[in-house]
Amino acid sequence: MSKIYVLDTNVLLQDPYSIFSFEENEVIIPAVVLEEVDSKKRYMDEIGRNARQVARMIDGLRETGKLHEGITLENGGEIRIELNHRSFHQLQEIFIEKTNDNRILAVAKNLSLEEETKENGKQVILVSKDALVRVKADAIGLLSEDFLSDRVVENDHIYTGYINVFIDTELLNRFYEKGELLLSDIANHPFYPNQFILLKDALGSSSSAIGMVDQNAHKVKKLVFDHDHIWGIKPRNVQQTMAVELLLRNDLPLVTLIGKAGTGKTLLALAAGLMQTEDFGDYKKLLVARPIVPVGKDLGFLPGEKQEKLRPWMQPIYDNLEYLFNAKKPGELEAILAGMGSIEVEALTYIRGRSIPDQYIIIDEAQNLTKHEVKTILTRVGEGSKIVLMGDPEQIDHPYLDAYNNGLTYVVERFKDQKIAGHVKLVKGERSGIAQLAADIL
Structure with a gap:
């Protein structure tokens, strides 16, 4: 028996093509979801891009029929914009405020009650990436699921x-x-x-x-390389030895590293990049970038020039560089970097649209990238460049990503059978005993 799936807004904003993921079942998009998508379409980030994509797709479907009556999809399913069933009567004693989440729950609940009165009524399921919406659905006796097709x-x-x-x-x-x-x-x-x-x-x-x-x-x-040390850094465990092998191999232009905080991802990547840029001359420049998730990818409200704005968010990179250069005095690292001229630390926002040839590129905190964003970055890698993507899939700040659908995991899985790519998961923390213990038990 076919089912009815009611989609929450976050499902569409995470994956605009999610409406085609429900096979020969009926997909319901409440009118309030269209309002929420419309409010996001002016955003200049991944959420805004997805909102605009959803709008174009639904507009294209409109040409084949009336959306409020239902349109048959190519996969045999049906999509319908729900304008009715907006009565809040069933929920007003449970959820007093008419928030958008509660209005979506009301649509799903009313549909479910209507189907129960039919002889061959369909099962109604609310699909949401929001755990609390699923908890609310359970509280009112409504079936709910997470959207897992993007994993x-x-x-x-x-x-x-x-x-x-x-x-x-x-x-x-x-x-x-x-x-x-x-x-x-x-x-x-x-x-x-x-x-x-x-x-x-x-x-x-x-x-x-x-x-x-x-x-x-x-x-x-x-293994090819002698791992005694790279820029004064010596691998401390077998996974770090593997990572160094990947980082120093010129025949592997794509390397991915995942691991908890303190496993040495950033330090090893920087040391390998400096060795190949400064000592071996294999690359013209070392470019280090990371996404600026905590400020919503907008640095405009911070005072000062670009580098002054970037400094708080790039500090983990600078901490590792200070260690590698043994820079202990204030301003010493800045003087070293200015003198070398071959090291560039950037926010990911500023490398979009660039073509980057003959460079050793390190993308830190890549788990906060979406599939589209990581594709955008990899397609900018120029001839003769090497790119290293690293992060911890368990530490994600992006509202619509998790350990199994983020851009870093996406690259790891898609490239694991490719000749040009290498990957290793670092498991042992080497920062300090307390850091390892905290990572394990907190």
Whole structure:
């Protein structure tokens, strides 16, 4: 039996194409949702872009029929703008204020009551990204769901970039001697290009080795780089060793790093970028950027010039640079950066629309980017550039994103089988004992 799905505004603003995700069921958009979408269409950010896209799509559907009567979609479903069922009588004793959320709940509830009077009435389900709206729906006996079609992965199945494989001692010795093994000799399941393999002795000895799958996914080979130190930074655990390998490889123009706070993502990326820009000369410039989510991507209300405005939000980057340059005096780091001229720290707002060739690009806090935003950034990467996207999918400030539908997770999953990309998940905090403990238990 087909169902009726009533969409909350946040579903459309998160994914304008969500109306096509409900197969051969009926999709209801309450009139109040159109009002909310209309109020967002002037925003100059991702939400505004999605609001305008929703408006264009619905306007296009209008040409095929009357929206208030229902229009059949190509997937066999139906979409209808609900102008009736706006009575607040059923909810006025529970929710006194006629907020937009409560008006949407009223539409869904009235539809549900109407369907219950029919012999073959349909099941009515409210779809919302807002947890509290779903809680309210449950309180009034209304079925509700989160919108999950925009998720790249389910639950905790985000690609880690490495795998443990137990092999015979003979194979492990052969890997030490030759520096490579055929993947068919160690396991019969498929591997991804540039995936790391922790080779361990099947007999339980302490012997082990780190290998990396070649780009054709035929062999596992020893790591290329000597990881004694990069700009005075030495990897402290096996995942950091993997990260350094990816960060220093010129044949991998796209690298993604995920991990909790204190796992060393930013410090390692900056050290690798400085080494390849200043020491090796592989790139002309090191460009570091991060999204400015806390101020709504608008710096206009802060006093001072652009760099003065940026400083509070870029401070985590500057903290790591001060450590790498051993700059302890006030103004010392600024003098170093001004003298070098090859390091640029920017807000992500200011690199939109640019073409960026021959640069080592680091995008911090990439988990706060939407799929569209991360696509916009990656399509700006010029010839000869390398881009590093990093962040913690568990720490998201964006109102419509979560650990499973953000731009960083999207890139990790889409590029895991591509030859030009590498990924690793950092798991152990190295900032300090208290930082690691806080990340684990708080």
